[in-house]
Amino acid sequence: MSKTILLIEDDVDIQNLLVEYLKNYNFDVVVFANPLDALKTFSAKKETYSLVILDLMLPQMDGFDVCKQLRKNSDIPIIISSARGEVSDKILAFEAGADDYLSKPYEPRELIIRINAIMRRVQKNGIIQVADLSINENKKEVTIDGFRVDLTKIEFDILLFFVQNSEKIISRELLCNAIEGIEYETKGRSVDMHISNLRQKIGDDAKNPKYIKSVWGIGYKFIGK
8 A cells, every 4th residue: 555755855866866766665755845834734634644754954944843843743653864863863853753763874775664664663553544544453443533433344344455455456256255244145236335335434425536446347446545
């Protein structure tokens, strides 16, 4: 499943390098050189992002203050990417709420390793975040912007299966075999009924889908990010 990273970095060469490298590992990247613009966008669309990569030496606002502002409004993972490699800078960054710190220059592959490690830690509590959807595997709960959505067990299992197989085309037959409880005699119609109910509960429009896209003649595809 593709994840979106917010990159706050004013060096154009580093921007281009990281964007291209991260794309190779299935990360979408939204870039800001100006931290004030980044904070404004993040405040309005925080559920869009899975992780922040933040430089410290930025125009108009110090990176430490940016980190503090991000942390005030979210528990999103933050990786500091900076040429300032002093121990004192690292201490200040972690005190400001950073989760990790990479001193420039570094191999982009190391950044990928750090990102994946953080993502694993974030999901260890059984919570998967997809846009404004929060899926708690352990509690079998789904919330949208903090508001709980009451799903049946089958609806929850279908949603979780879609998320775990994001961007893949899922046939009705595959869903029937994967999800326990779908009526055997009317498998195809039963799947469509459950997905119709699921769409209604999560506010997804079949004609203009945000999460579940119908694939004519085959089944469905989860497109949420």
